[in-house]
Amino acid sequence: MPFDDDLLTRLHDICGTRVSTGAAVREHHSHGESWHPPGLPDAVVFPESTDEVSRVVAACGAARAPIVPFGMGSSLEGHVNAIHGGVSIDLTRMARVVRLSVEDLDVTVEAGMTRLALDRELRNTGLMFPIDPGADATIGGMAATRASGTTAVRYGTMRENVLGLTVVLADGRVIRTGGRARKSSSGYDLTRLFVGSEGTLGVITDVTLRLHGRPEFVSAAVCPFASIEGAANTVIQTIQLGIPVARIEIIDEVQLRVVNAYSKTDYRIAPTLFFEFHGISAVTVDEQVRAVEEIAREHGAEDFRWAEDADARAVLWKARHNAYYATVASRPGARAWTTDVCVPIAHLAACIVETQADSHATGLDAPLVGHAGDGNFHLIVMLDPADARELATVSAFSERLVERALRFGGTSSGEHGVGLGKLDYLAAEHGEGLEVMRAIKRTLDPQNLMNPGKLIAL
Amino acid sequence: MPFDDDLLTRLHDICGTRVSTGAAVREHHSHGESWHPPGLPDAVVFPESTDEVSRVVAACGAARAPIVPFGMGSSLEGHVNAIHGGVSIDLTRMARVVRLSVEDLDVTVEAGMTRLALDRELRNTGLMFPIDPGADATIGGMAATRASGTTAVRYGTMRENVLGLTVVLADGRVIRTGGRARKSSSGYDLTRLFVGSEGTLGVITDVTLRLHGRPEFVSAAVCPFASIEGAANTVIQTIQLGIPVARIEIIDEVQLRVVNAYSKTDYRIAPTLFFEFHGISAVTVDEQVRAVEEIAREHGAEDFRWAEDADARAVLWKARHNAYYATVASRPGARAWTTDVCVPIAHLAACIVETQADSHATGLDAPLVGHAGDGNFHLIVMLDPADARELATVSAFSERLVERALRFGGTSSGEHGVGLGKLDYLAAEHGEGLEVMRAIKRTLDPQNLMNPGKLIAL
Numbered sequence: 069m070p071f072d073d074d075l076l077t078r079l080h081d082i083c084g085t086r087v088s089t090g091a092a093v094r095e096h097h098s099h100g101e102s103w104h105p106p107g108l109p110d111a112v113v114f115p116e117s118t119d120e121v122s123r124v125v126a127a128c129g130a131a132r133a134p135i136v137p138f139g140m141g142s143s144l145e146g147h148v149n150a151i152h153g154g155v156s157i158d159l160t161r162m163a164r165v166v167r168l169s170v171e172d173l174d175v176t177v178e179a180g181m182t183r184l185a186l187d188r189e190l191r192n193t194g195l196m197f198p199i200d201p202g203a204d205a206t207i208g209g210m211a212a213t214r215a216s217g218t219t220a221v222r223y224g225t226m227r228e229n230v231l232g233l234t235v236v237l238a239d240g241r242v243i244r245t246g247g248r249a250r251k252s253s254s255g256y257d258l259t260r261l262f263v264g265s266e267g268t269l270g271v272i273t274d275v276t277l278r279l280h281g282r283p284e285f286v287s288a289a290v291c292p293f294a295s296i297e298g299a300a301n302t303v304i305q306t307i308q309l310g311i312p313v314a315r316i317e318i319i320d321e322v323q324l325r326v327v328n329a330y331s332k333t334d335y336r337i338a339p340t341l342f343f344e345f346h347g348i349s350a351v352t353v354d355e356q357v358r359a360v361e362e363i364a365r366e367h368g369a370e371d372f373r374w375a376e377d378a379d380a381r382a383v384l385w386k387a388r389h390n391a392y393y394a395t396v397a398s399r400p401g402a403r404a405w406t407t408d409v410c411v412p413i414a415h416l417a418a419c420i421v422e423t424q425a426d427s428h429a430t431g432l433d434a435p436l437v438g439h440a441g442d443g444n445f446h447l448i449v450m451l452d453p454a455d456a457r458e459l460a461t462v463s464a465f466s467e468r469l470v471e472r473a474l475r476f477g478g479t480s481s482g483e484h485g486v487g488l489g490k491l492d493y494l495a496a497e498h499g500e501g502l503e504v505m506r507a508i509k510r511t512l513d514p515q516n517l518m519n520p521g522k523l524i525a526l
Numbered sequence: 527m528p529f530d531d532d533l534l535t536r537l538h539d540i541c542g543t544r545v546s547t548g549a550a551v552r553e554h555h556s557h558g559e560s561w562h563p564p565g566l567p568d569a570v571v572f573p574e575s576t577d578e579v580s581r582v583v584a585a586c587g588a589a590r591a592p593i594v595p596f597g598m599g600s601s602l603e604g605h606v607n608a609i610h611g612g613v614s615i616d617l618t619r620m621a622r623v624v625r626l627s628v629e630d631l632d633v634t635v636e637a638g639m640t641r642l643a644l645d646r647e648l649r650n651t652g653l654m655f656p657i658d659p660g661a662d663a664t665i666g667g668m669a670a671t672r673a674s675g676t677t678a679v680r681y682g683t684m685r686e687n688v689l690g691l692t693v694v695l696a697d698g699r700v701i702r703t704g705g706r707a708r709k710s711s712s713g714y715d716l717t718r719l720f721v722g723s724e725g726t727l728g729v730i731t732d733v734t735l736r737l738h739g740r741p742e743f744v745s746a747a748v749c750p751f752a753s754i755e756g757a758a759n760t761v762i763q764t765i766q767l768g769i770p771v772a773r774i775e776i777i778d779e780v781q782l783r784v785v786n787a788y789s790k791t792d793y794r795i796a797p798t799l800f801f802e803f804h805g806i807s808a809v810t811v812d813e814q815v816r817a818v819e820e821i822a823r824e825h826g827a828e829d830f831r832w833a834e835d836a837d838a839r840a841v842l843w844k845a846r847h848n849a850y851y852a853t854v855a856s857r858p859g860a861r862a863w864t865t866d867v868c869v870p871i872a873h874l875a876a877c878i879v880e881t882q883a884d885s886h887a888t889g890l891d892a893p894l895v896g897h898a899g900d901g902n903f904h905l906i907v908m909l910d911p912a913d914a915r916e917l918a919t920v921s922a923f924s925e926r927l928v929e930r931a932l933r934f935g936g937t938s939s940g941e942h943g944v945g946l947g948k949l950d951y952l953a954a955e956h957g958e959g960l961e962v963m964r965a966i967k968r969t970l971d972p973q974n975l976m977n978p979g980k981l982i983a984l
Contacts, residue, residue: 260718
């Protein structure tokens with residue numbers, strides 16, 4: 069469909085000079101961080117209010133132009149790629165704190181604020197927003213993809229931490245879902261319906277978040293194991309005993325080599341767990357540490373390297389967070405295909421071992437890193453998407469991994485979302501439930517203009 | 527609409543002798559525990575499988591007969607009253623454990639199993655299902671109303687603890703939502719859409735629940751205060767400091783008088799907090815206890831009465847749980863109108879104080895009890911629904927309370943649901959969002975046969 073000049077005029081009426089059809093801006097808004105083929109939007113708008121977003125969406129609806137919300141572009145499943153053209157709505161100019169209540173431990177922020185910017189806003193409040201997907205994603209994007217990350221084992225995911233949303237619907241109407249009460253039984257849970265809907269049901273313009281007290285006492289440790297099973301079984305037993313670890317991350321040898329090279333660290337090359345412990349006192353933290361250390365020793369832990377002070381912890385988690393970028397840097401010019409399955413915790417060891425065997429048999433050099441406490445792990449496979457053979461090999465490996473995860477009672481996506489990458493697995497994972505999802509999509513987006521082709525194929 | 531004999535024949539074909547049109551059975555299925563006018567179903571069926579429920583629902587759909595799911599009948603908002611007649615589906619014969627995974631801390635149960643029956647099933651596993659609304663409700667009913675109760679402050683509500691559902695849709699199709707992975711970003715969150723949908727979108731036939739380790743160390747205490755503000759402010763500060771109390775319940779003088787009379791207890795007549803503390807060691811429990819005791823003293827706590835051993839705790843929580851039944855027993859022949867607002871925690875004291883003043887000014891003798899850690903409190907008002915004047919007085923009081931809660935940024939229902947009782951407040955609470963709820967209802971239940979007239983007025 070050729071882009072409608074009248075629509076462009078309307079967009080200028082609404083956003084003034086904050087509309088671009090320039091090649092560089094469109095290219096920047098054509099892809100996230102993944103290997104998926106980019107899709108150029110016809111135009112990019114930079115609204116500064118929910119009202120502007122509402123008018124942009126209404127204008128696009130009238131012109132039958134697709135709408136693709138865009139935050140930091142850190143998506144790993146092609147969510148932001150404008151595969152049918154249309155208008156990319158860049159929300160990064162909506163990055164204010166709308167209101168903060170320290171007493172109630174909640175905050176409302178505009179969708180374009182990033183999690184690190186929010187963390188800076190909260191620095192002197194004694195509170196924190198703990199959800200940490202690694203990338204400095206926008207809060208709106210994290211809500212739209214039901215993101216989680218390293219701290220979900222203790223603090224939950226966006227599903228548990230979003231109290232309410234402001235959403236612009238396909239016809240431009242604005243709704244406010246949820247509220248500030250900690251719990252409610254009043255009506256259908258629209259908040260949870262839009263959390264994870266990936267822009268396919270509406271555009272999230274602000275988010276009310278539950279906050280948590282900053283732990284007064286924190287400790288962290290790195291612990292290598294003789295085997296990946298030993299590491300995974302340490303995780304399983306820690307969770308089963310209900311020890312409230314704040315982070316429990318698993319990293320394999322392949323990943324550690326890449327991390328050491330990139331971050332100039334000297335972690336021993338072995339299957340390794342990265343831990344963080346939070347508590348209201350030194351006593352509670354020490355207790356968690358001792359309990360986990362005992363479990364780890366029983367499962368072949370070779371030593372604990374402690375990072376008590378904030379600086380040492382920062383080095384540790386920077387290395388962990390850079391695992392993805394380290395891997396990307398390990399093969400210049402290539403793109404990353406990041407897998408994302410999540411399985412019931414008791415099957416974590418078996419699923420990882422089978423997957424590593426498959427990876428070796430396939431001849432992939434795929435680093436493994438995971439939020440082990442949730443049963444969620446990633447392999448980062450570098451590839452040249454233009455190489456049809458390589459693409460087919462990785463695609464087949466990924467498909468086997470998803471089938472394996474589903475066989476273990478797991479899910480095709482623990483935290484990255486469906487986007488373009490997991491579309492083909494929804495039928496296998498959800499069966500007849502997929503028809504209910506389609507019915508809801510058709511009801512709320514009858515013209516199929518809200519991020520079309522993502523999450524759900526109509 | 528006269529009840530269709532052909533439908534009755536079909537129901538017998540499906541459920542054999544497990545179909546009743548007897549007056550006593552229909553009366554039992556015409557109401558919950560609340561004051562709301564009963565509604566007689568034309569027939570009651572007792573299915574024993576999801577397949578039977580599916581066939582019953584399909585048969586009712588063909589005959590355009592309303593469908594009302596029924597569990598233990600402990601609803602407080604008229605959810606189970608068959609106000610348009612039709613077929614009451616009693617799920618209590620579906621009360622089996624479908625599967626249990628101790629390693630994964632999850633279980634799948636049929637919808638008709640009650641929470642205490644599940645607790646018995648789990649007794650020797652080291653695990654528990656902590657959600658405790660007081661009544662021995664069915665797990666299906668608890669999911670359908672998004673129930674919570676005394677332990678939600680620590681363990682969350684049904685929203686956080688339901689991993690997946692089996693649901694029979696209005697056309698008889700069966701879907702399975704969610705799964706066993708701790709988290710997922712795969713598709714729309716249908717689980718959370720059906721949790722709290724009160725039978726208006728489908729009939730829940732089994733529920734997969736997240737379980738928790740039974741705490742090895744537990745302590746409880748009763749603490750009277752000089753003022754209700756002192757008690758409420760103790761709660762607020764405890765939550766703000768992130769002390770992981772397992773229960774923190776508030777009870778006023780009026781309620782304690784009733785409790786003492788009914789449970790033969792001798793609690794001092796004062797605004798009082800009931801606490802429970804859970805921990806993985808005596809040290810962590812003691813630490814929580816000391817922290818809370820210090821906060822309480824600062825806010826005028828008059829003494830702590832400890833209940834260390836299980837028997838003493840059982841007495842304490844039995845007294846707390848019997849508050850509702852004690853109040854009902856305090857006025858034989860009358861019915862209970864139980865309010866259920868929930869406000870952001872910092873507004874709890876103000877909302878309670880204003881509400882007590884209103885209650886006194888209105889001349890009501892309404893005991894107050896609440897899950898203070900969530901900002902959720904109840905007043906139990908006894909009335910004779912046949913007395914128009916009394917009904918109007920209580921109705922107006924309840925309306926003022928809801929308006930007050932909404933003014934404080936709260937919700938009309940913390941945990942009891944909408945049913946018949948909160949229908950009129952959804953527009954004020956959800957605004958345009960209510961239209962989205964209506965659109966979803968029409969999409970999934972085009973004939974409006976699924977518990978019609980509850981939660982949402984079309």
